[in-house]
Amino acid sequence: MTMPFSLTSLDGLAGLVDKLPTSDATAAQAARARQDTLTKPPGSLGLLEDLAVFMAGWRRTPRPRIDRAQALVFAGNHGICAQGVNPFPQVVTAQMVQNFRAGGAAINQLCGVNGAELSVIPLDLDKPTRDFTAEPAMSEAECREALNRGAEAVDAEADILVLGEMGIGNSTVAAALACALFGGRAEDWVGPGAGADDAGVARKIAAIEAGLTLHPERDPVSVLRTFGGREQAAICGAVLAARARRTPVLLDGFICTSAAAVLHAVDERLLDHALIGHVSAEPGHRRLLQALGKRPVLDVDMRVGEGTGAALALGVVRAALACHNGMATFEEAGVTSA
Numbered sequence: 001m002t003m004p005f006s007l008t009s010l011d012g013l014a015g016l017v018d019k020l021p022t023s024d025a026t027a028a029q030a031a032r033a034r035q036d037t038l039t040k041p042p043g044s045l046g047l048l049e050d051l052a053v054f055m056a057g058w059r060r061t062p063r064p065r066i067d068r069a070q071a072l073v074f075a076g077n078h079g080i081c082a083q084g085v086n087p088f089p090q091v092v093t094a095q096m097v098q099n100f101r102a103g104g105a106a107i108n109q110l111c112g113v114n115g116a117e118l119s120v121i122p123l124d125l126d127k128p129t130r131d132f133t134a135e136p137a138m139s140e141a142e143c144r145e146a147l148n149r150g151a152e153a154v155d156a157e158a159d160i161l162v163l164g165e166m167g168i169g170n171s172t173v174a175a176a177l178a179c180a181l182f183g184g185r186a187e188d189w190v191g192p193g194a195g196a197d198d199a200g201v202a203r204k205i206a207a208i209e210a211g212l213t214l215h216p217e218r219d220p221v222s223v224l225r226t227f228g229g230r231e232q233a234a235i236c237g238a239v240l241a242a243r244a245r246r247t248p249v250l251l252d253g254f255i256c257t258s259a260a261a262v263l264h265a266v267d268e269r270l271l272d273h274a275l276i277g278h279v280s281a282e283p284g285h286r287r288l289l290q291a292l293g294k295r296p297v298l299d300v301d302m303r304v305g306e307g308t309g310a311a312l313a314l315g316v317v318r319a320a321l322a323c324h325n326g327m328a329t330f331e332e333a334g335v336t337s338a
Contacts, residue, residue, distance in 0.1 A: 010144055010221045017267045020243050023057035031056030031064075037329040037337075047297070051275075051317050052324035058248045058273050059159060063325050066318055069116040070155045071162035072238055073100060073107060073307050076146075076231035077128035078169035079137060083207040085172040087195045090128065093168045096306075097122050100166070106304055107164060110311035114318065116162050121153055123230035132176065132211040136226040138233070146230040150237030154247070161242045162277070162314055164252045164307020165231045165259070168194070174258035175284055176208045176227040180218060181258075181265045182291045189284035191254075220265035232259035239263060243273050250310040250317070253280030253303060257288055264292055275317075278302055278309030 031053045036042050043049065055064040075097050077090050099105045100120040111118040123146055129137040138146070154161060167173075171193030178189045186208040190201055215226045224233060232255075239260050242249045251257050251274055263270040271292070278298040279286055289296060297313040330337035 010140055010225070013221055013266050016240070017269045020270075021246050023272065024060040025057065027060050027062050028053050028057030030062035031324065034062060034329075035324065037331070038323075038327045039330055039333050039335050040327070045323060048316070048320040048323055051297070051320035054275070055248060055317065055321060058246050060246060064159070064321060065325065066115070066159045066321060068155070068158050069114075069160050069162065069314055070158040071107070071111050071116040071118040071164065071307055071311055072153050073118065073120045073164040073166055074150060074231035074234040075120065075122045075125065075166040076170070076229040077125050078167060078173055078229050079129045079131035080133070080172050080207055081128070081169040082131045083133060083203055085196070085200065085204045085207055086169040087193075087197075087200055088168055090168045093166060094122065094125050096166050097125070100306070105306060106308045107306040107311060110308050111162070114311055114315040116311055116314055119153065121149070121234070123149060123234060129229050132227050133207055133214065136215065137228060138225050138230070140225060142230070143225040143228070143233050146233035147237035150234030151241035153234070154238050154241040154245070156245055158247055160248050160250065160314065160317065161238065162250045162307055162310045163235055163238055163256055164305065164310060165235065165255050166306060167229055167231050170229055170231065170255050171282065172204045172207060173227060173229050173232065174255040175204065176211055177223060177232065177258045178261065178284055178288050179208060180212060180223045180227055181220065181261055182288070186212070188287065191282040191284055193282065220262045223265070224262045228259065228262070232262070235259040236263055239271070239274060243270065246273070249274040250277045250313055251275065252277055252307045252310040253305060254282040254285035254288065255305060256307070256310070257285060257292070261288060261292060275313070277311070277313035280309065
């Protein structure tokens with residue numbers, strides 16, 4: 001895939017936003033004008049109207065369609081599991097990858113019903129990142145490689161991209177990223193993840209506190225390399241690749257959003273093309289969305305990860321475009337508008 005920027009160095013991320021396309025204001029305005037002529041009270045479809053206008057701007061057409069939706073789930077393993085933060089063994093990451101490929105997971109069902117083509121990308125599962133309580137999780141080369149792998153996985157023909165993740169221990173990683181980027185106490189960001197009990201939550205908090213003390217650097221790229229995993233870096237790469245092609249992105253829950261939050265911390269405009277599929281029941285996610293200034297499409301008490309909330313939200317985006325493109329205007333229907 002030809003990219004309009006280079007990921008040969010992580011240092012270039014700070015100036016990247018000025019090289020990337022922005023939403024087409026003319027197309028968005030035309031879409032809004034169409035919404036105001038459809039056979040309904042203005043604004044009565046609420047968020048559906050906003051989603052249609054959002055899609056119009058990024059796809060550069062007043063009548064956007066989703067002919068091709070891509071879903072990517074990146075999987076990685078984490079050295080922080082050495083601190084006992086995970087209620088399940090790390091072998092479950094690879095086992096779940098096989099489950100995804102066999103069609104047996106929740107994400108398979110939701111992609112199927114909402115029309116997304118799913119690809120699952122394991123990232124060196126036999127080589128976990130390092131324990132960030134002792135050293136940075138990734139070298140710059142490892143982080144850069146994962147970014148590039150994420151970028152390369154994006155389908156240039158996709159009209160929308162759904163992003164998710166899988167990785168035992170990565171709710172701790174997500175909380176560490178969020179805390180390092182946006183401050184507060186570790187316990188403000190930590191939740192049960194895949195099912196940690198009170199003792200497990202305490203271990204997660206202690207691990208994050210130790211990591212934050214050992215690694216005081218707070219610039220976003222250093223935070224990603226120090227506390228993140230390969231799947232988090234890959235999500236960042238995929239978000240950037242989608243932006244280069246004006247492809248809107250649906251982010252999943254806390255773990256996925258915390259990965260993309262690294263880009264927001266670099267420059268908040270880097271997430272202008274990203275929607276949040278849902279607000280996770282993981283307690284740190286609602287706090288994170290407030291920090292990002294993002295509204296979720298759905299709030300349905302989910303926290304399974306895998307991209308499931310984003311895939312479910314895809315159905316809402318499709319519904320928004322069905323109304324936008326399929327409804328009659330007042331003139332077409334012969335209905336008096338005023």
